[in-house]
Amino acid sequence: MFEAKLANSGLLKKIVESIKDLVTDAPFDCSETAMSLQAMDSSHVALVSLKLEVGLFDTYRCDRTINLGLSLANMSKALKCANNDDTCMLKVFSISPIFLQYEENEGDSIIFTFADPKRDKTQDVTVKMMDIDSEHLGIPEQDYAVVCEMPAAEFQKTCKDLATFSDSLNITATKAGIVFTGKGDIGSSVVTYSPSSNTDDESEAVTLEVKEPVNVNFSIKYMNQFTKATALSDRVRLSLCNDVPVVVEYPIEENGFLRFYLAPKIDDEENME
């Protein structure tokens, strides 16, 4: 039996909305310590890695490691029934679900129970699960040349702006700053961030750790997909190295993360040099 309760449904809603256009069917791995998910996007270019540690949940019980295969489109439909402040209980019963009132003959399902503690109302949404091959890709440990942290909304706006001009996003970073460039037929846009001198407002700061300079190109379409996770976190962390996939990471309340990995575009990079 698996049973876990989140204090508010909004968190899970934001996670699913962030990744549902990238990943269709998601195999959630539930263990004693965390609920996690690793999946390639459908064109096998980007990798999504999600970890929700026990600390994020109000209650969490997982008797044995299980894999919950869920259509993210259906999960999104279920979660849209919840108000953001409703509590969200997830329950999975074993194959003979003698306690399960509504879905007796339907095999394995997950039940989302949304409740507003201030109302005499509960909402049970039952969604069928499916078999999904869980492919745990070993992500090699990597020492990144540049780590940049910035407001998530800034990164989102920059990616959106540059997509007006180009399909490719060039990122160059030195100790002097990080520069995002999009170049195309109608013109070009160059956004330059210097490391923040003003440290009064930490949530607005741009911080930059540079071991050696990088100059890499990415598909801007994928970056725009990733930035749907902006709702999840005030800050985003970019970990960069030449010729190595970038990691775009959104921390989740200090007890988890949503990470996107994307390989650089090799051809464009040569053209830019």
Add this chain to the structure above:
Amino acid sequence: MFEAKLANSGLLKKIVESIKDLVTDAPFDCSETAMSLQAMDSSHVALVSLKLEVGLFDTYRCDRTINLGLSLANMSKALKCANNDDTCMLKVFSISPIFLQYEENEGDSIIFTFADPKRDKTQDVTVKMMDIDSEHLGIPEQDYAVVCEMPAAEFQKTCKDLATFSDSLNITATKAGIVFTGKGDIGSSVVTYSPSSNTDDESEAVTLEVKEPVNVNFSIKYMNQFTKATALSDRVRLSLCNDVPVVVEYPIEENGFLRFYLAPKIDDEENME
């Protein structure tokens, strides 16, 4: 001559927006005591019944009973010209409209005059009327097994949520509570309201009078249409009986109502038992 004035145009605007997708051409019956409307939807499945009593109007004068046949689409266009807080005067002249300045040769029309008392501005919108057969259906007096009152926004959200999963809405009500169920291929959703224990906030309460339990099914598409009237009223009243049309009623400022009648779906009900 018919002349009636509402303190704000917003009320009439909300009424027309609530029913204009259900009923195309509306025969408004104006008598000394009320302006009312009864009409079937175009597929003759649902019945709309509207009553606006004299008490709702700032001024009201109706010399003889008349029937105003109006395209609700055109009426909606006229009302969109008004700001919600503008006063709204309705005027209908007799066939020789000697006092009617703008439409002298155009036969029977209704004039909506919108005015903002704070401005030196008036807006007269003239809309042509049409002959519509008014079919006054005798609605039989009915003793309902269950009467439930709840926040209109709650009922709207529940219908919208369940429509994600199903075309049919099952309502079961007992003294213990009222349960709305939508069941479909991708899953199901069950929303349960217990009669409110907390009576601090009356507008939020769910109240339930149960003479005998009911278990009925309705087309959720129609229910979603009805809930467009949510803007009209904080509360909605559902009157239910097995094998009898439900009444979904939105009271209008204690001097009128907008009621929707919808027959149950018989087949589905058998399947559910």
Add this chain to the structure above:
Amino acid sequence: MFEAKLANSGLLKKIVESIKDLVTDAPFDCSETAMSLQAMDSSHVALVSLKLEVGLFDTYRCDRTINLGLSLANMSKALKCANNDDTCMLKVFSISPIFLQYEENEGDSIIFTFADPKRDKTQDVTVKMMDIDSEHLGIPEQDYAVVCEMPAAEFQKTCKDLATFSDSLNITATKAGIVFTGKGDIGSSVVTYSPSSNTDDESEAVTLEVKEPVNVNFSIKYMNQFTKATALSDRVRLSLCNDVPVVVEYPIEENGFLRFYLAPKIDDEENME
């Protein structure tokens, strides 16, 4: 060299959004005293005349009179990158752009530099210019029979409302007031403004100078296009004369204007008499 700086990008953004659906390619004439633009719409029915005087700019330097040919669609894309409160620097380099870092080999371009003084961030957007024939139409001096000033939002709403009923906007003005009429198959709308008696709130007043009465008809489609400039100014000024193009003028912070000229519809006018 041309270099000019606006205190906030929002102003230029609003101007471009106001005219970009009317004029595709815009020849901006920059002189020592002002940046201006005159262009016919693509169907040569309406004329746009824009003037931004030096006083609108924080800094302004124009060594010699130059013409900047810009696609307004591309200019709009560039400006969408700016936040409204960002400063906006425009720079044009001469043909051998030795100081120009990003576009070395690309000939004449304009660079928009957006900066938020509170952040360590700059955004340079480079947009290619094009050759556009600048046709300076001598607009004859005209003594108008009626000049009406009113809240820009009022004029916008009136045009939008009347477009529901008609393709033509009739304007009649006398000392008693100004009347806007739209007449069509489903009905008609007549909006009457009396000169404001209440002069407490000047921005809300309707003022009317009438030398002799006018009665003119215009294409309402064009009027609706012009009212996109409502964002630019609280007030609009209509200058009217029988058989002469109307001027719809939006003042820009006392140091410029955006004017639209539109010839009356002659046929309809005859029909109305």
